[in-house]
Amino acid sequence: MGLFEAIVLSVIAASTPLLLAAAGELVVERAGVLNLGVEGMMIMGAACGFAGAYLSGSTFIGALVGISAGMLLAAVFAALTLGLAVNQVATGLALTIFGLGLSGLIGSGFVGQKITPAPQFFIPWLTELPFVGRILFGQDAFVYVSVALVFGIWWFLYATRPGLVLRAIGDSHASAHALGYPVLWLRAGAVLFGGACAGLAGAYLSLAYTPFFISGMTAGRGWIALALVVFASWRPGRLAAGAYLFGAVTILQLHAQGAGLGIPPQLMSSLPYLATIIVLVAISRARSTAGSAAPASLGLAFVPDR
Numbered sequence: 429m430g431l432f433e434a435i436v437l438s439v440i441a442a443s444t445p446l447l448l449a450a451a452g453e454l455v456v457e458r459a460g461v462l463n464l465g466v467e468g469m470m471i472m473g474a475a476c477g478f479a480g481a482y483l484s485g486s487t488f489i490g491a492l493v494g495i496s497a498g499m500l501l502a503a504v505f506a507a508l509t510l511g512l513a514v515n516q517v518a519t520g521l522a523l524t525i526f527g528l529g530l531s532g533l534i535g536s537g538f539v540g541q542k543i544t545p546a547p548q549f550f551i552p553w554l555t556e557l558p559f560v561g562r563i564l565f566g567q568d569a570f571v572y573v574s575v576a577l578v579f580g581i582w583w584f585l586y587a588t589r590p591g592l593v594l595r596a597i598g599d600s601h602a603s604a605h606a607l608g609y610p611v612l613w614l615r616a617g618a619v620l621f622g623g624a625c626a627g628l629a630g631a632y633l634s635l636a637y638t639p640f641f642i643s644g645m646t647a648g649r650g651w652i653a654l655a656l657v658v659f660a661s662w663r664p665g666r667l668a669a670g671a672y673l674f675g676a677v678t679i680l681q682l683h684a685q686g687a688g689l690g691i692p693p694q695l696m697s698s699l700p701y702l703a704t705i706i707v708l709v710a711i712s713r714a715r716s717t718a719g720s721a722a723p724a725s726l727g728l729a730f731v732p733d734r
Contacts, residue, residue: 433559435679440563440571441637443675445470445629445646447574449653450660450667451581452625457657458585459618460598464520465505466626467650468527469498473630475531478641479538481634487546491570491631498627499620501527506619510612524650532643539642546570546636570632575668577625582664594618626650661711 449466456463473494481490501523508514546568549555554565585591597604597611605611629649634641652674660666677699681691 430559433562436563438679439672439676440567441675442678443672444571444574445632445637445649446653446656446674447668447671448570448577448629448632449626449650450656450671451574451577451664452622452629453653454657454660454662454664454667455581455585455594455625456618456622458598458662459594459615460601461509461615461619462516462520463502463505463619463622464517464654465501465523465527466520466622466653467646467648468524468531469501469623469626470527470630470633470646470650470653471531471644472497472501472527472534473627474634474645475535475538475630475641477627477631478541478543478634479534481543482538482541487544487635490543490635491628494631494635495624495627498623498625498630500623502619502623502626505623506616510616510619528644535641535643540640542640543635545639546632568636570628570636573628578664578668585664626653629653 449470453463453466476497477490477494479490480493481487484490505519505523508519509516548566548568549572551565555561557565583591585595593604593609594614597609597614601611601615630646633645633649638645656667656670656674659670681699
């Protein structure tokens, strides 16, 4: 395997959890809800997914358990914010702290244990092609699911009537409610979907990326996923490009250190966040110049009307 091919494979692996979590959060924010609990849902998916795979011996079951863990926390978030109208920002932060603590408790008995990582596909002739074979036809199922998820979300939002309704709810929930759409139920469905994606992203970390569990292994990836949604201006195509960009920066900083370059690793680690700030400023200035209002996903309160 050539060095360049190894770097590309590493970038894809590092980008996949970001893409999975950010894709779910994009749908949530398109519905007009802000869920800051992505980090907690991811780490719960990692802990529960590893426990499920270790006890059952099946990566598939582990992934399902991780998805279920993310959806369970998302259900708590939906019940509090949509059912009881609790502040969404405070609830998301509380669930992140809760998820970090509970995952440490659940995963404490599995620290130091290892499992067989998620298998990678092998297609005769195709996987053996030089360079592109491993990249296109030799990935694990999580990678292909992440790519399919982006295409599926794009198709749902822009080519189906339910997707149009969801975007309408995010743009003006009062108008959607006046037309007879069940705003709270549709938002709850979007939140559960986002939780499932976050749980799957966490399960990928402990089942494929590093086939073991340690406390806090998400290492802030949930916050990066939140930044990615804004970075992408709530568009699936840009989201995928941003996820691979963030993953590339993460991997390239490791190679820069290995090559002995005199670039401080802290500076390399801050580049994705710096890029996000620059894009946010550019988007804000463009909207101010055009005189257009920000979408509901940039609302200040994110508190739905009953």
